[in-house]
Amino acid sequence: MRYLMLVLMVLLLGVTNTFAQAEWKRVATRDGISVYARTVPDSKIKAMKAECVLDAGVDEVVALLLDVSAAERWVCHTKSCRLIKRVSDTELFYHTEVSLPWPLDNRDFVTHLKVVKSESSPIVIIEAPAVPGVTPMREGVVRISTSTNRWVLHPLPNARIRVEYTLQVDPGGHIPAHVVNMFACRAPIETFQNMRKVLAERRRTLTADR
DSSP, rough: HHHHHHHHHHHOOOHHHHHHHHHHEEEEEEEEEEEEOOOOOOOOSSSEEEEEEESOOOOHHHHHOGGGGGHHSTTTTTEEEEEEEETTEEEEEEEEEEOOOOOEEEEEEEEEEEEEETTEEEEEEOOOOSSSSSOOTTEEEEOOOEEEEEEEEEEEEETEEEEEEEEEEOSSSSSOOOHHHHHHHHHHHHHHHHHHHHHHHHHHHHHHHO
């Protein structure tokens, strides 16, 4: 009986922890874009999630995410973005440098992006974690080696899509946690606003070329 009670307590603790980790708190809403945050164990930096609906199809958004050079136009604070290696039509490595205001040093990282599709589901997932050791570090730029990015694309009727983006990052070096968290709240909104504009421009160009 004691053993059974112990097992039940362990299971209950596991369920409690799972729900605690799954709780998000909305921290910003603008232009149909919602941003959420949650605390991360043993870290002062919060995990972030952003959601919005776009007037675009899954293939359009996937194509934009795979267009590395285009990121300079729509991903907030991106100074440069260049392709390192294209593994396949759905997998690649690229390098990004992020601009930060003085006196903070810029950050850079290498991303391993992979598009994950399933024949049993219309939902598309794009995993984009940072990976260390692919390119040498540069003087005056702090390398981010720990970052987990995920895009989840949910198709909707009438050629629309609901996008869910999550990010958990260790920016490295010395940046006050409140500064990181402030940027993390603002950046997703600006990024999605820019993304909408670029997708609309691409759709207009495609229509004009037909």
